[in-house]
Amino acid sequence: MAALAAAQPQIRLETAGEAPHRVGVVGLDVAQRARIADDAARRRALAVYAGEIGPDTPQMAGTYEATADGLHFTPLFRWSPGVAYTVRVRIGALALEERFQVDAVAHEPPRVTAVHPSGDTLPENALRLYVHFSRAMAMRDAARHVRLLDADGQPIALAFVEVEGGLWDPGRTRLTLLFHPGRVKRGVAPGERMGPPLRAGREYRLVVDAEMADASGVRLGTAFEHHFRAVEADREPPRAEGVRVEPPASRAAPVSVRLPEPLDQALLARWVWVEDARGARVEGRVDAHETRWDLTPERPWAPGSYAVRIERALEDRAGNRFDRAFDRDPGAAAPAAGPPLRLPFDVR
């Protein structure tokens, strides 16, 4: 039986994302591990410095932990972006050194990565817009920095519901803008008085201004604009008959669902799934694109019968659901919400 080759000692950085937030040296042999028996020895063996190293520069404060694979240092505070760190390993004859920085990108401005619905038209009774950012944003002042302008560049007053702090997802990368429902729905006082915020045939610009900042205060720097034209109100529920399923072309290929009209992107990611013949959910990566929903399975498809399931409460851009219109004519009976739609397909 061949002996395992001894691993070369090397510096290991653990700097990304959440804990552990540490740096260490791994691949130490028995003799090297014997030299780091106590804290003082560990501190000598693995020294971490912040900034330029001068004769007076102290080692960073933190805690040491010796494990089966090496020695690790966890700083008292998380690594700071923009600070140059040096890690020096000295154990017997072993001498390693590495410099690193974290989150260099954190100083680049945040970006708007998408607006949904993404199309260049929007029904005048649209319910909401989602603005996606490249990283966690400052919650405050979303209302001040995000505006809807008309073709002349005039802001549309009261276009969106004002929510203190804004409607953010937990990661604070997606801002939801709700068109003022009182102005969208017919027969409700503000809508009657002020009319809907969008008028069919007119051009609009959604502007996220340059002052919008991320959670650490870095500003967008340049304003982001999304242009669209309002079209006639959509008061029709999406039609289940219009949904088409494209079975996977191979064992590893995605199943694709073509939708009859753009649907709410956030709900689409949650309310569509695939199950096998026994009703078990097929796990995989979902790509939801408003008019198209793809699932690439985690493991290759096994031959057999499957079904795409769609919650009937899934909404189009104007809040119409598969089971009913958002803004029904008075007197129309509300249909009962049925079980999720079922669209079978086979993998051979």
Added chain:
Amino acid sequence: MTRTLFALALALPGPLLAADAFTTGRPDIKSISALAFGPEGVLFVGDGKAATVFAVDLGTRPAQTVKEPKEIADVEGKLAALLGAGPGDIMVHDLAVDPIAKRPYVAVSRGRAQWNTQWLLPNDVADATVLVRFDAEGKPEVVDLSSVRHAKVGLPNPVDAAKTVPWKKTSLRADAITDMAYADGALYVAGLSNEEFAASMWKVAYPFAGPVSVTTIENYHGAHGKYETEAPVRTFVPYPIKGRTHLLAAYLCTPLVTFDASDLKDKQHVRGRTVGEFGSGNYPLDMILVKSGGKDKLLIANSNLPLMVVDPADVAAYEGAIDKRVETYTAGVAFQQRSGTGIQQMDNFGDEHVVMLRRQAGGRLDLTPMPLRRF
């Protein structure tokens, strides 16, 4: 920090630290708002956020005599290296020198980047969570508090964290503890309580087994022409006047006020005697008592005015009190100005020096020794 005059207590025999209130472990300190040394070199930590004072036993350590204290250049740079931050993030909240081992201790946060106007004090901006000590070579090390003998006592009725300062929009809780000093078997703690007249002085018997009293205090502020009950004492020192302990206290816009410590009874309201108006538009940042040429001197470091030197004998001899609007910029007992702008904190260092945490003209923060004979 405010240095206690009653250093005699250091020489007292007796097991002051042996009180039952002491336990070993990590003290649950939320914010190091103020530092002060007490009897037998015990370190008092005032925690405004938790409205608690801690007594931390730093252990037995050899007494040191230092003839020439070392200057520690670029304190923020050194702390930044220690804490893995940029120097622009580092903020020192308080300084106290261990009277036994002659080591400077500082309360540190990584909050200076949030500081944005001249009226914000460090505790308004961030909670100091790290205690750092400098060694004889000026190297900083984080004081390991994971297992220390300590005792604590909660301050009754601290100001509600939801209340804000109307003119600077900060939480009043930042001023729950502004300064502390030990004298005559008690730790005096200045700050804000939740009373209508918020400015308060707690008196905590030490060792922490005895009573804790709180007295609301007010003063006449000549520069503002009114009695003030909400502004907290910024810095104070105990000092004996005619054989009785008094607290000499300085406030924002710089009135100097004396309180007879024997008047500070639980749940009473006491009016101090305003003896000086040293100039408005200024925070007195720190006040210490020093002995120079056999004479007591009071040193006051300021945010916007030079270093001031006051003879406490003048305070004792001052007749009456300032109780009318002061139209001149200053009034009351005399003070001398000394070079020393940018001094944020100071403390005695042995018998012949003080050390001053000083922002130099180039922006660097240094811990600079100064011989007492200068005063």
